[in-house]
Amino acid sequence: xxxxxxxxxxxxxxxxxxxxxxxxxxxxxxxxxxxxxxxxxxxxxxxxxxxxxxxxxxxxxxxxxxxxxxxxxxxxxxxxxxxxxxxxxxxxxxxxxxxxxxxxxxxxxxxxxxxxxxxxxxxxxxxxxxxxxxx
Amino acid sequence: xxxxxxxxxxxxxxxxxxxxxxxxxxxxxxxxxxxxxxxxxxxxxxxxxxxxxxxxxxxxxxxxxxxxxxxxxxxxxxxxxxxxxxxxxxxxxxxxxxxxxxxxxxxxxxxxxxxxxxxxxxxxxxxxxxxxxxxxx
Numbered sequence: 001x002x003x004x005x006x007x008x009x010x011x012x013x014x015x016x017x018x019x020x021x022x023x024x025x026x027x028x029x030x031x032x033x034x035x036x037x038x039x040x041x042x043x044x045x046x047x048x049x050x051x052x053x054x055x056x057x058x059x060x061x062x063x064x065x066x067x068x069x070x071x072x073x074x075x076x077x078x079x080x081x082x083x084x085x086x087x088x089x090x091x092x093x094x095x096x097x098x099x100x101x102x103x104x105x106x107x108x109x110x111x112x113x114x115x116x117x118x119x120x121x122x123x124x125x126x127x128x129x130x131x132x133x134x135x
Numbered sequence: 136x137x138x139x140x141x142x143x144x145x146x147x148x149x150x151x152x153x154x155x156x157x158x159x160x161x162x163x164x165x166x167x168x169x170x171x172x173x174x175x176x177x178x179x180x181x182x183x184x185x186x187x188x189x190x191x192x193x194x195x196x197x198x199x200x201x202x203x204x205x206x207x208x209x210x211x212x213x214x215x216x217x218x219x220x221x222x223x224x225x226x227x228x229x230x231x232x233x234x235x236x237x238x239x240x241x242x243x244x245x246x247x248x249x250x251x252x253x254x255x256x257x258x259x260x261x262x263x264x265x266x267x268x269x270x271x272x
Contacts (some may be wrong), residue, residue, distance in 0.1 A: 009234035011263065013178040013220075032218035039218040040151040040178005042263050079169035080177040082151075126149065126180050 004121055005048040006059045008070050010079035013040040017084070038082060042127040043100075045074070045129075047108070047124035049113070071125050073111045074104055097125045101133045108135070142198045146208050147219035149200040151178040176220060181238075182261035183212070185246065189254040199254060207249050212242055234264040235260055235268045243270045 015038045016030035023055055026034040033039065036086055050064040051060050068072040089103045101123045109118055153176045154168040164172040171177065185208060189198045215225055221233040227241045239260040250256055261267040 009263075011177050011179055013176040035218050035220070035224070037179065037220035037223040038151040038176055039175070039220065040180075040181045041151050042151055058224065080173050082173070082175035085175045086173075126147075 001050055002053060002060050003048050003050050004063065004066075005046050006063055006070060008045045008067070008075060010043050010045065010075050011040065012043060012078055012081050012083050013038040014083035015039065016096060017096060018094060038084070040051070041125050043078075044124035045070070045104070046120075046121040046124075047055050047118070047120070049112070050117050050119040061113070066116075069111050070108065073107055077107070078104075097123055097129065097131045101131050105133050105135055137188055137190050139188055141186050141199050142204075143187075144185045144201055144203065144204050144208060146183045146185070146205070146213060148181050148183070149178065150181060150216050150219050150221050151176040152221040152228075153177070153227075154232055154234060156232065157230075171192050176222070179262050181216075182267075183208070183242065184258070184259040184261075186257040187250060187254050188257070190267070204250075207246065209237050211249060235262045235266065239268045239270045 007134055010071070016033040017026050017036070018029070023034075023036070047066070047067065049061060053060055077089070081087060083090055083100065089107055090099065090110055093099045094102070101121055104123070105118070108121075112118060118135065119135050122130055122131060122132045153173060154171040155164040156167070159167075161172070161174065185204065187199045187204065193197050204244070219225060223229045229236070231237050231241070239258050242260065243256065243258045245260065246258065247256055253259070257271060259267060259269040
């Protein structure tokens with residue numbers, strides 16, 4: 001079994017804000033992240049797939065194809081976007097890194113060919129803060 | 136002998152911004168600024184490197200007290216820009232396009248006023264790991 005990781009990145013604006021709460025309550029819970037005019041991040045995305053290398057190609061999966069799928073299905077929706085306003089799969093959700101990584105998993109999984117097993121996603125919001133998701 | 140030493144302080148802030156020329160249409164802005172012109176904004180983790188150069192003080196051995204320099208950056212730069220929308224939340228970029236070039240110039244001007252004129256100042260700003268600017272050039 002081999003694990004193969006492709007690293008991608010995107011930049012986006014967001015805010016952490018629960019619309020059912022007052023502004024004061026949001027500021028109390030989310031601090032500076034609740035700024036109503038948004039702030040932003042350089043997100044780093046690690047997509048890891050697993051499996052055995054194909055005997056003919058030696059590849060687990062063509063990493064260029066993997067990159068294209070990630071670009072078309074995920075980055076296209078997130079890069080240089082406002083996560084709260086412009087991303088369909090985050091509608092009605094708090095745009096935390098936790099919810100974002102689950103959303104990315106759910107977007108990506110159905111787009112991968114059957115023989116590709118998604119193992120893990122790792123998402124850095126800053127160089128010091130990241131989340132991992134294994135489905 | 137006057138031996139100059141450069142001392143650096145690294146800081147970081149996160150902000151949203153949009154690149155655009157207000158007199159232009161959305162199409163013209165997209166042509167020039169691409170995805171960075173998104174009217175709904177996008178954002179970055181900015182990394183800031185402040186370089187101060189001078190001769191260490193013979194008594195203290197310091198070019199500048201790093202704790203004082205860090206407080207200056209915190210109070211006069213990060214407090215203004217961290218977790219903000221540069222276009223909407225700051226007076227500095229209310230009518231100035233918040234490109235990395237303009238941001239580094241603004242930060243330099245803010246800090247230059249606060250740092251001893253005998254000391255040289257240089258500011259480097261990373262918008263992403265791969266895109267960064269420096270002033271003076």
